[in-house]
Amino acid sequence: xxxxxEIIQKWxxxxxRVLDLGCGDGSLLHYLNTxxxxxxxxxxxxxxxxxxxxxxxxxxxxxxxxxxxxxFQPDSFDTVLLAQTLxxxxxxxxxxxxxxxxxxxxxxxxxxxxxxxxxxxxxLRGRMPVSKFMPNEWYDTPNIHFCxxxxxxxxxxxxxxxxxxxxxxxxxxxxxxxxxxWPNFLGExxxxxxxxx
Amino acid sequence: xxxxxxxxxxxxxxxxxxxxxxxxSLRSGNVLSGFDLMIETYGELNTxxxxxxxxxxxxxxxxxxxxxxDEEDAKPGWWDSCIGPGKPxxxxxxxxxxxxxxxxxxxSTGPASINPETGxxxxxxxxxxxxxxxxxxxxxxxxxxxxxxxxxxVGGSLGGMQVLRWAISFPERLRHAVCIAAAPKLSxxxxxxxxxxxxxxxxxxxxxxxxxxxAGTYPKQGLMLARMVGHITYLSDSAMREKFGRTITDLDNIxxxxxxxxxxxxxxxxxxxxxxxxxxxxYQGERFSENFDANTYLLMTKALDYFDPSVDYEGxxxxxxxxxxxxxxxxxxxxxxxxxxxxxxxxxxxLLKAGKEVTYLEIEADQGHDAFLLPIPRYINALSxxxxxxxxxxxxxxx
Numbered sequence: 001x002x003x004x005x006e007i008i009q010k011w012x013x014x015x016x017r018v019l020d021l022g023c024g025d026g027s028l029l030h031y032l033n034t035x036x037x038x039x040x041x042x043x044x045x046x047x048x049x050x051x052x053x054x055x056x057x058x059x060x061x062x063x064x065x066x067x068x069x070x071x072f073q074p075d076s077f078d079t080v081l082l083a084q085t086l087x088x089x090x091x092x093x094x095x096x097x098x099x100x101x102x103x104x105x106x107x108x109x110x111x112x113x114x115x116x117x118x119x120x121x122x123x124l125r126g127r128m129p130v131s132k133f134m135p136n137e138w139y140d141t142p143n144i145h146f147c148x149x150x151x152x153x154x155x156x157x158x159x160x161x162x163x164x165x166x167x168x169x170x171x172x173x174x175x176x177x178x179x180x181x182w183p184n185f186l187g188e189x190x191x192x193x194x195x196x197x
Numbered sequence: 198x199x200x201x202x203x204x205x206x207x208x209x210x211x212x213x214x215x216x217x218x219x220x221x222s223l224r225s226g227n228v229l230s231g232f233d234l235m236i237e238t239y240g241e242l243n244t245x246x247x248x249x250x251x252x253x254x255x256x257x258x259x260x261x262x263x264x265x266x267d268e269e270d271a272k273p274g275w276w277d278s279c280i281g282p283g284k285p286x287x288x289x290x291x292x293x294x295x296x297x298x299x300x301x302x303x304x305s306t307g308p309a310s311i312n313p314e315t316g317x318x319x320x321x322x323x324x325x326x327x328x329x330x331x332x333x334x335x336x337x338x339x340x341x342x343x344x345x346x347x348x349x350x351v352g353g354s355l356g357g358m359q360v361l362r363w364a365i366s367f368p369e370r371l372r373h374a375v376c377i378a379a380a381p382k383l384s385x386x387x388x389x390x391x392x393x394x395x396x397x398x399x400x401x402x403x404x405x406x407x408x409x410x411x412a413g414t415y416p417k418q419g420l421m422l423a424r425m426v427g428h429i430t431y432l433s434d435s436a437m438r439e440k441f442g443r444t445i446t447d448l449d450n451i452x453x454x455x456x457x458x459x460x461x462x463x464x465x466x467x468x469x470x471x472x473x474x475x476x477x478x479x480y481q482g483e484r485f486s487e488n489f490d491a492n493t494y495l496l497m498t499k500a501l502d503y504f505d506p507s508v509d510y511e512g513x514x515x516x517x518x519x520x521x522x523x524x525x526x527x528x529x530x531x532x533x534x535x536x537x538x539x540x541x542x543x544x545x546x547x548l549l550k551a552g553k554e555v556t557y558l559e560i561e562a563d564q565g566h567d568a569f570l571l572p573i574p575r576y577i578n579a580l581s582x583x584x585x586x587x588x589x590x591x592x593x594x595x596x
Contacts, residue, residue: 062557
């Protein structure tokens with residue numbers, strides 16, 4: 001399992017209802033379904049991923065998150081996941097609020113643009129950073145809304161969202177004391193556990 | 198005409214007629230004292246009877262869903278693209294049951310059957326049956342076959358509506374509901390098209406108030422027109438362009454032709470059939486009118502119009518699904534304008550509201566409503582992957 005998913009799964013209680021926004025091939029939900037007996041639904045738009053979800057026995061709905069979650073009832077899920085998708089949304093702030101309307105808890109992971117490597121790349125080369133985690137050129141990328149850990153903290157504050165846990169990890173998904181001390185500088189992937197304040 | 202049966206076909210199949218002595222009280226208040234159902238089955242029922250799939254047919258379908266009736270048969274059953282060995286509804290894995298619904302005209306008791314009480318054709322005296330009545334008769338069939346729970350109930354269009362009714366009314370008797378290109382109820386536009394069809398049938402001089410069989414005739418013109426109108430609603434604009442624009446091979450010209458292929462290469466400047474689409478509709482209407490009973494057509498369109506499982510539940514369709522116990526696979530097709538994707542999404546949203554487990558796919562397809570009968574790769578693959586899981590679950594439960 002992807003190590004960021006390893007961290008996420010610890011926050012999900014057995015037997016609860018989980019909604020995964022951009023669920024990919026459904027491997028996380030498949031894991032949660034079988035090991036934690038959750039009832040889950042994923043949203044996905046990629047045809048290949050949808051078929052893999054079906055083959056994994058994962059409930060999946062072909063739905064574009066950019067069109068909102070208005071078809072989901074308030075508080076109909078315990079946890080709503082948004083893993084590595086935030087930066088590809090057209091209106092991330094609206095979706096984050098929607099997540100916490102539909103679910104009691106939200107889990108958000110995203111590549112931290114405030115990481116020192118990105119800063120150095122931009123500072124030295126004067127060009128938009130391209131790396132293993134952000135492999136696309138600026139003109140041809142699904143990732144249109146990059147943010148930093150500090151930016152996301154601010155978004156939560158402005159929207160009265162309570163941060164239960166904030167973890168950052170490096171590209172190997174390892175964390176250490178230095179990253180905890182300077183998350184926005186050292187963390188490559190940010191992982192947030194949030195709820196309504 | 199001799200015909201080679203394809204190797205991926207279930208092959209030669211034989212229908213069977215099953216008689217039921219029990220009474221069936223219908224939604225309308227009428228009671229049928231007994232009835233016949235014509236069925237076909239494909240594949241083998243396993244020892245714990247957990248691998249059975251029920252196929253529900255649409256407006257003009259019947260029990261002959263797959264395979265061929267004999268070597269000379271020109272065409273296989275209506276859903277042969279999906280049912281057979283190695284096909285999505287895999288007869289190597291499942292025992293597939295397909296029936297002609299009550300009120301049909303392919304062997305099950307219907308308007309063209311003899312009423313035992315009068316010794317004459319039922320004709321217009323055959324009671325109007327609803328989707329709920331069909332499903333109740335399908336439960337009787339299930340009991341007759343000794344099956345306590347379907348692995349899945351599968352259907353498209355009006356067949357999909359029967360699937361929804363199963364999930365609502367008999368929650369313990371199916372594990373999966375596969376509902377394709379359906380709607381939670383008809384729209385005014387849907388009902389309007391049905392009324393045009395009915396109007397053309399009942400106003401045909403040969404209709405004889407429904408007693409045309411006694412009069413030794415049938416309302417051919419009315420039935421033809423009904424089918425022609427229906428057929429237009431089954432196809433999309435793009436499907437028609439594709440179908441009747443093939444003589445022009447230059448890619449640049451396809452768009453400008455709009456599928457307006459001429460039959461003879463020139464306009465007649467008269468009331469002749471100038472365009473291919475006209476002769477196609479006439480052919481479809483004619484063929485249909487010779488093989489389908491007009492009273493059955495009236496009855497089937499009424500069953501469509503009356504379908505609305507939400508009416509019995511305060512809180513609408515989501516409340517209707519409250520007790521459903523199965524998982525749902527819903528699919529729709531982008532160019533279907535009879536039951537467009539929005540209609541399937543209404544059902545999906547009500548299922549979500551009821552907290553049910555649902556998978557939904559919106560399949561990109563040019564063929565309109567008819568797409569559900571066609572081997573569209575993404576559709577076939579999804580159905581196949583889903584039913585493989587259904588089978589694997591069944592096997593896991595049994596072990």
